[in-house]
Amino acid sequence: MVLRGLFRLSRNMDSKLHILIRILLGGMALYIFYGAVLFFAQRRFIFPRHLVRTPPVDATDTSGIERIWLTTNAGRTETWLLTPDSNAGPAPAFIVAHGNAELIDHWVGEMAALRRLGFAVLLVEYPGYGRSEGSPTQGSVTEVFAAAYDMLAAREDVDADRIVFLGRSLGGGVVCALAAERPPAALVLISTFKSINAMAAEKFFVPPFFARDPFNNLKTLRNYPGPVLIAHGTRDSLIPFSHGVALQKAARRGRLIAYEAGHNNCPPDWPAFWEEVERFLREEGVLR
Numbered sequence: 001m002v003l004r005g006l007f008r009l010s011r012n013m014d015s016k017l018h019i020l021i022r023i024l025l026g027g028m029a030l031y032i033f034y035g036a037v038l039f040f041a042q043r044r045f046i047f048p049r050h051l052v053r054t055p056p057v058d059a060t061d062t063s064g065i066e067r068i069w070l071t072t073n074a075g076r077t078e079t080w081l082l083t084p085d086s087n088a089g090p091a092p093a094f095i096v097a098h099g100n101a102e103l104i105d106h107w108v109g110e111m112a113a114l115r116r117l118g119f120a121v122l123l124v125e126y127p128g129y130g131r132s133e134g135s136p137t138q139g140s141v142t143e144v145f146a147a148a149y150d151m152l153a154a155r156e157d158v159d160a161d162r163i164v165f166l167g168r169s170l171g172g173g174v175v176c177a178l179a180a181e182r183p184p185a186a187l188v189l190i191s192t193f194k195s196i197n198a199m200a201a202e203k204f205f206v207p208p209f210f211a212r213d214p215f216n217n218l219k220t221l222r223n224y225p226g227p228v229l230i231a232h233g234t235r236d237s238l239i240p241f242s243h244g245v246a247l248q249k250a251a252r253r254g255r256l257i258a259y260e261a262g263h264n265n266c267p268p269d270w271p272a273f274w275e276e277v278e279r280f281l282r283e284e285g286v287l288r
Helices: 003-047 109-116 138-153 170-179 196-204 217-223 241-250 270-283
Strands: 066-072 075-082 091-096 121-123 159-166 184-192 227-233 253-259
Touching: 003 170, 066 138, 075 138, 091 109, 091 138, 091 170, 109 121, 109 270, 121 138, 138 159, 138 170, 159 170, 170 184, 184 196, 184 270, 217 241, 227 241, 227 270, 241 253
Parallel strands: 091 121, 091 159, 159 184, 184 227, 227 253
Antiparallel strands: 066 075, 075 121
16 A cells, blocks of 8 residues: 555656646747747847838928938948037037937937037938938948948048037947947937847846847947946836946946936936036037
């Protein structure tokens, strides 16, 4: 009887173990499938150009805008150069990279504050966005922005020593990638992440190496010797505020402005933010 009982117990344990193994293998198979889908579809999340409607050019007031097309391996890419309101010799300039669900068309009005300060502003489109050709990847976007920088720095009406990069959300990753190749006079980052690798691990629970376009902003800021202004919302549920803190700590000369805001409404008061930017640039000697 004892042996028979032990035999039954052993069979029950084996059965439960087999069920547990099947559950674990099933879960592993689902996770591998999830990871594979995420790996191959991630660029549709990072660059959701299919969700962005392209407005007609005449929908934007193009007075004071020079439309410049750049040709790279990605194809023809559109840029808009907004001239400064005042001309007193070669002007300082901004190169601006927008968020992943925006276009250069959406940023013209907001750039008025910089133009009043005497800055030229170059809005650079991403490959495959709007009227531009190609497909967006970290490599193709960085190539386009490097070409845009070279074009802008070569102009006689621009002071090449006072070119500032500004990026919002994904655009912060774009200008950091550009800064690794073309160091700017200063960096301004709005609602920017540490890296896509970190976002992959924290938000999607996949290994960091799954990121095909890493945009490692922490690494760039550790190596960049210039001044960095970082603005981040404390209630940002898409890119947590901790990312802004980490970027500020990584920068050699970093400043962090914390706003009671989420992701899409940061900064909550643009005129006040531009005053902070002006103060930052004057203290760093970019704006004289």
